[in-house]
Amino acid sequence: MKRVDDFRLRFGKKELVPxxxxxxGVDISTAELALVAARLGGIGHISDAMVPTVSDRRFKTRFVxxxxxxxxxxxxxxxxxxxxxxxxxxxxxxxxxxGRTMEAKKGDGLIFINCMEKLTMNxxxxxxxxxxxxxxxxxIDGITLSAGLHLGSLALVQDxxxxxxxxxxxxxxxxxxxxxxxxxxxxxxxxxxxxIVEGPLAGGHLGFGMDWVQYDLKTIIDxxxxxxxxxxxxIPVIAAGGVFTGSDAVGFLEAGAAAVQVATRFTVTKECGxxxxxxxxxxxxxxxxxxxxxxxxxxxxxxxxxxxxTCLCTQMRNFDCWTCGHYTYRLKDTSRRLPxxxxxxLNAEHVFRDYLFSTDHQLALPPA
Ligand SMILES: Cc1cc2nc3c(=O)[nH]c(=O)nc-3n(C[C@H](O)[C@H](O)[C@H](O)COP(=O)(O)O)c2cc1C
Numbered sequence: 293m294k295r296v297d298d299f300r301l302r303f304g305k306k307e308l309v310p311x312x313x314x315x316x317g318v319d320i321s322t323a324e325l326a327l328v329a330a331r332l333g334g335i336g337h338i339s340d341a342m343v344p345t346v347s348d349r350r351f352k353t354r355f356v357x358x359x360x361x362x363x364x365x366x367x368x369x370x371x372x373x374x375x376x377x378x379x380x381x382x383x384x385x386x387x388x389x390x391g392r393t394m395e396a397k398k399g400d401g402l403i404f405i406n407c408m409e410k411l412t413m414n415x416x417x418x419x420x421x422x423x424x425x426x427x428x429x430x431x432i433d434g435i436t437l438s439a440g441l442h443l444g445s446l447a448l449v450q451d452x453x454x455x456x457x458x459x460x461x462x463x464x465x466x467x468x469x470x471x472x473x474x475x476x477x478x479x480x481x482x483x484x485x486x487x488i489v490e491g492p493l494a495g496g497h498l499g500f501g502m503d504w505v506q507y508d509l510k511t512i513i514d515x516x517x518x519x520x521x522x523x524x525x526x527i528p529v530i531a532a533g534g535v536f537t538g539s540d541a542v543g544f545l546e547a548g549a550a551a552v553q554v555a556t557r558f559t560v561t562k563e564c565g566x567x568x569x570x571x572x573x574x575x576x577x578x579x580x581x582x583x584x585x586x587x588x589x590x591x592x593x594x595x596x597x598x599x600x601x602t603c604l605c606t607q608m609r610n611f612d613c614w615t616c617g618h619y620t621y622r623l624k625d626t627s628r629r630l631p632x633x634x635x636x637x638l639n640a641e642h643v644f645r646d647y648l649f650s651t652d653h654q655l656a657l658p659p660a
Contacts, residue, residue, distance in 0.1 A: 296541045297648045301335075301528060301551040303459065303485060308401060309333035310551035311541070311647050312488075313558055313640075314532060315406020315436060316496065316565075317341035319349070321555070323393040324563040328640040330401030332648075335551075337436060338393055339406045340386060340423050347385040351392070355385050379418060383426040390430025402433035404459070409440025421448040428452050434459030436488065439496075441469060443476040450480055461486035463532070465499035465507075467515045486528045488553050489513050493534025495556050495617035509533050510547065517548055536619045538650030554647065556617035560627060563640040626655050 301310040313329045315321050315337035326336025344355030405427045462484050464470045491509025492500045528550030535541050541552040582598045627635045646656045
C-alpha cells in the first residue's frame with residue numbers, strides 16, 4: 293500500500309516531499325510552521341497579509357503605530373481616501389518578514405509566500421508590485437498568487453532580476469480561471485511553475501458560491517489535466533481542499549497530482565498562529581453565534597443578514613472567527629482530549645509526518 297513518502301514533487305532537478313502547507317492569512321501560517329515543512333523536505337507557505345502588523349509582532353517594529361500617528365488627524369473622518377499604504381514601509385516590512393524567515397530555513401525544502409490579489413486597497417497595482425518585488429528581494433523561494441485571477445500580476449514584476457528564478461504558482465478553482473491566467477500572461481513567455489487547484493472543501497476564501505456542493509476537486513483536476521495534455525503543457529498540478537489523511541493525499545498523487553496543499557490539519561498545531569482560545573474544547577464560533585442570533589430573530593429563515601460578522605481578514609481577526617476547511621469537525625479525532633476537556637495541541641512535525649507515512653486513512657495520535 294502506497295504512502296505519500298513514496299512520491300516526490302519535481303521542480304526541474306529538485307525533488308521535494310509532496311506536502312505543501314498552505315498560506316493562511318494574517319500570520320496563521322506563521323514562519324515557524326513554514327520552517328517545519330521546509331525542514332522536513334516539503335514546502336511551507338508564509339502569508340503576505342497585513343505584513344506590517346505581523347512584523348510589529350515578530351520583530352517589535354513600529355509600522356502600525358507610525359502609520360496611526362501619521363493619519364491621526366483623519367481617524368474620525370469618514371473619507372479615508374487620504375490614507376495610502378506607505379509603499380516604502382510596506383516593502384521594508386515584507387523584506388524583513390521574508391528575509392528573517394529565509395535566514396532561519398534549514399533542510400531541503402522550500403518556503404513560499406501566499407499573495408492574495410484581493411488584499412490590495414488603495415493603488416492596487418503598485419501595492420501588489422511592491423509586495424511581490426519585496427518578497428523576491430527578501431529571498432523567497434516561490435510566490436503563490438491567490439484570491440483573484442491575477443491577470444496582470446506577473447507583468448508587474450517582469451523586470452525584477454529574480455523574475456525567472458523565483459517559482460511562481462497560481463491558485464485556481466476552475467479550468468476557466470486557469471485559461472484566463474495563461475492567456476493573459478502568454479506574452480511574458482513565463483509559464484507558472486505550479487498550479488494549485490483548490491476545491492470546495494478548502495479553508496480560507498474560496499472561489500465558489502452557494503452552489504459549491506456541485507463541484508468536486510478530482511473532477512476539476514481531471515479537466516485541467518486533460519487540457520494540459522492536449523496543449524502539451526507539463527506543469528505540476530497540486531490538489532488542495534479536504535485532503536485530511538495521508539491516504540486522501542495518496543489518492544490524488546496516484547491520480548496524477550504532483551503534490552497536495554493542506555492547511556486545516558495544521559491549525560491545531562503549536563506552530564500555527566491561531567489564537568489559543570480559538571482552539572478551546574467547546575467548539576465555540578463567533579460567526580455561528582451571530583448567525584444563530586439572527587435565525588432566532590427571523591425564524592422563517594428569510595432575509596438573514598449577519599451585519600456584524602463579515603469574513604474579511606480584519607473582521608476575522610477582530611472577532612476571532614476563522615474559516616477553516618470543511619473537515620474542521622474531524623480535527624478532534626487528530627488529538628487527545630485532556631481531563632479538563634480541552635484538546636492537546638499538536639506539533640507541526642507530528643501532523644506533517646502523519647500525512648507522510650499514514651495508510652488506511654489512519655490518524656496518528658500524539659504521544660500522551
Ligand atoms: C484558517 C485558514 C486560512 C486561510 N487563509 C488563506 C489565505 O490567506 N490565502 C489563501 O490563498 N488561502 C488560504 N487558506 C487556504 C489554504 O491555503 C489551503 O489551500 C486550503 O485550506 C487547503 O484545504 P484544507 O484546509 O482542507 O487542507 C486558508 C485556510 C485556512 C484553514
